[in-house]
Amino acid sequence: MSKPQKSLIALLAVFLLFFGFVVVRIGVAKPAATVKVAKIPAGEVDPAVWGQYYPLQYASYKKTAEELPSPTGYGGSIKVQKSEMQPEITMLFKGMPFSKDYAEDRGHEHAMEDLRESKRIGPASKGACITCKTPYVEQAYKEMGWGYANKPLPEMLDKSKHTVACANCHDPATMNLRVINPAFIEAQAKRGIDVTKASREDMRTFVCAQCHSEYYFEPGTTKVVFPWEKGLKPADMYAYYSDKPSGFVQDWQHPDSKAPMLKAQHPDYELFSTGIHGKSGVSCADCHMPYTRKDGQKYSSHQVTSPLKTLDASCSPCHSQGAPWLQERVKIIQDQTFEIQHMAGQNIARAHEAIKAAAVQPDVDEANLAQARELVRKAQWYWDLLSAENSMGFHNPSQALNTLGQANELAHKAIEAANRAAGIKQF
Template sequence: MNKSQKSMIALLGVLLVFFGFVITRIGIAKPASTVKIAKIPAGEYDPAVWGKFYPLQYESYKKNSIMEPSPTGYGGSLKVQKSDMMPEIKTNFKGNPFSVDYTEDRGHVYALEDIKETKRIGPKSPGACITCKTPYLEKLVQETGWGYAKLPFSQVMDTIPSHGYISCANCHDPENMNLRVINPAFIEAMDRKGVDVTKASREDMRSYVCGQCHAEYFFEPNTSRVVFPWDKGSKPSDIYAYYLDKPLGFVQDWQHPDSKAAMLKAQHPDFETWSTGTHGKAGVACADCHMPYERKDGQKYSSHTMTSPLKNLDAACGTCHTQGSAWLMDQVKTTQDYTFEVLHTAGQNVTRAHEAIKKASEIPNVNQDELANARELVRKAQWYWDFVAAESSMGFHNPDQSLNSAAQASEFARQAIEAANRAAGINLL
């Protein structure tokens, strides 16, 4: 055996020892990314208790208490009035509590605090208003069914402890951490669409857990049961057509004191807007962008800081979009700027329509048929405007639809003004 052969044998021996050590370590070591599942007792809704078993998720969840502006200037988690940016809100929602208090949404940890403090809640507010504010909803439904919805809000609120804001149990089964939906309104709406939520895939559930609250709804008259209006579809036109049928006897959210139109108030239709947008149709889940994966100490986990993807562009967007953070930020900002410009104009046109109808109604012998037509048109115009204005992404969840809806709102407002002019027999505006 020559010297070269001896060297080769020695090298192979060293490599054999090294890889044998590595293989042994892999075989006996627990993978760092494995999360041990803890069985948390059913009915445990305190996120701090869950956090003892899932510290990484809990530490990121606590960051939902951070209040800061949006990187693009739209949305954010500062408690500011939306009417500061869109003054037309005060006129368009005249006669409705949203004209008095319409603040930007803060993080989930403020859900109970904010609903206690808002001026939109009063002595006549029903218990249904708590539906999307707490995991204690599960307990309320178990004990009363939809009965809690008709109880006075203050009475229901008194049963919720201070830790009962939106948290882990809203979305996770405590026994096995599987994703779940506890809002019966969402379950019922999906069932009417032929979807059994209990059989949904994990990927679908990564959006359903968000959609159970980030959605449009109304209260059924007499019972205050929460209803999601998706029976005809989830686009603005679909939902408006659904409301035209006066479902379950529901006619209006309020009557505008100037135009006397029977108005609708859109409630953060994020799930509907996302589902018909590019990301939704491509199978990108809400959690992909708003709860991106992170790593710490070798463990992979979903961030539970449910916030704007713009605050973590590389993790939230970079896995699919490789153009760089500056390009991504510009894309979002441009989309939102264009949407806001068209939306703001539409809102002002809706205001003008309410004014024209009011003036027309004060004229003797006004044409009542044309006046009724004008009221229907301003109701429709405001619905299309509000569907975009009340949604959380300033158009980004579905840019094409949002721009189209805002443009249609302006057109319907123009038609409402023309109808008011015809009713009065003169040009009012």
């Protein structure tokens, strides 16, 4: 054997010994420390009990009690009336409880407190109002089916000891993500989606969507229903309501225009799911509950807040432009959305006034008056889908501006129809 051959064999032997050592080390190395799943007793809804086993998650959840302004000036978790920024709200919701109390939402830990203190609640309020405020809804539905929704609200509040927390989103035995809102489960089933078979990534959106979505109360039963059978876009849901499902005609009649109105309820999922992030497979939790580390342990933050407060953790995994650029981009989108939203809201308020003025004319044209009422109903529905949504357009900027642009145009058409009804010449 030649000297070069001996050298080559010796070198190979060294490599084999080295990589063999690495393989053995990997094989016997202990796995990284993981969180041991604790079997929480079935029916346990007190987050403090869950927190004994998951202290990091619980500590971050407790931060949902913080009341802080939004970094861009829109939203935030301070309980201020939305009419302070949009005075037209008082006119738009005239004749119904949102004209009296339409405060910004606070964090999850305040959900039950805010429900109890809301001026929108009255003697006629029903148990359906607890559906998205407490994990007790799971037990209520098991015991009564949808019967709980028609119970007096005070009766259901007495049984709801805890606010939105761990049990709303996690199976106590396995910690797997789950949804407990029966309205969401039924709505998804009608769309051909079995939530029990959803992927974990889909569930990281579904646990939020089960409450952050549009709904209405079925007449007579007060059952909670999501209007998704025709689709999730504004026109789809409006078409659904136009069919008067289960006899549902309106949330209330505006006292000035006499138009049968609809009230949108935080349609975050609808806007998000048709936006660039939703279409790209990003989940709600990716941004609003970013992964973080403490004491070497990786966990998902349960503060559930604006990604603007956690830009590095929420956005940097996908975006490399840096926090200042990202925040500026969000601010631009929200400023532009609010400008059009505010403009559309003011024009819709004028439409209600124009219809009221036309209706008292002795020779009013009833056909044009009816058209004006339909136009203002649709205009306010489109406007409200963005006003009630929590991202100020960011979840889907193009659709937000398109929807608000249509709301603005419909408001102008409503005014024109009202003027025709009153015999007012237009130039």
